[in-house]
Amino acid sequence: DVKVTQSSRYLVKRTGEKVFLECVQDMDHENMFWYRQDPGLGLRLIYFSYDVKMKEKGDIPEGYSVSREKKERFSLILESASTNQTSMYLCASSLSHKAQYFGPGTRLTVL
């Protein structure tokens, strides 16, 4: 079974802090994704990566950056957290033309 793990289930940070969200997958998938999920808005793509050190902006990249130094690990970075970044963050991975497998999510609260 594919396993996608995220470093924290719940996180509380203060405005202006730098926040790191980590995601690890164990199935050698080339594609990895970061989404945020907000009520009434569905899932929105923040960034994705199709190979090590490769990254592409999604639909809402402002205020975020990513890092993919190893194939199994994809990190989302909030450079200076703001209250409007309070959300559920979901990581996913996939092979080409296959379903994306999602991690358990990190519920981030920015105070």
Add this chain to the structure above:
Amino acid sequence: ELKVEQNPLFLSMQEGKNYTIYCNYSTTSDRLYWYRQDPGKSLESLFVLLSNGAVKQEGRLMASLDTKARLSTLHITAAVHDLSATYFCAVDRGFYEKLTFGTGTRLTIIP
């Protein structure tokens, strides 16, 4: 820009009844995915539909894809309480596995 609309957004139905969730999308795509999300949990892949006319069935759920009509349906047969969840469709944008998600259909099965 690809837009994905699901309807209904909320569905409350009795056990034993049949119903259909609709997913319409605005631009050409040959790949569509259905996911299930239980409250407080992450997304679980249900179906991958890869071509026009594709039909997949698993238990009481059946999904189909009509790429000409830009429409996918998720049909529920003889609903049971365990099917209560939020269901999302997601449409492939055609490059780098980027998906656009619908806003979800919250399904509640009443005994």
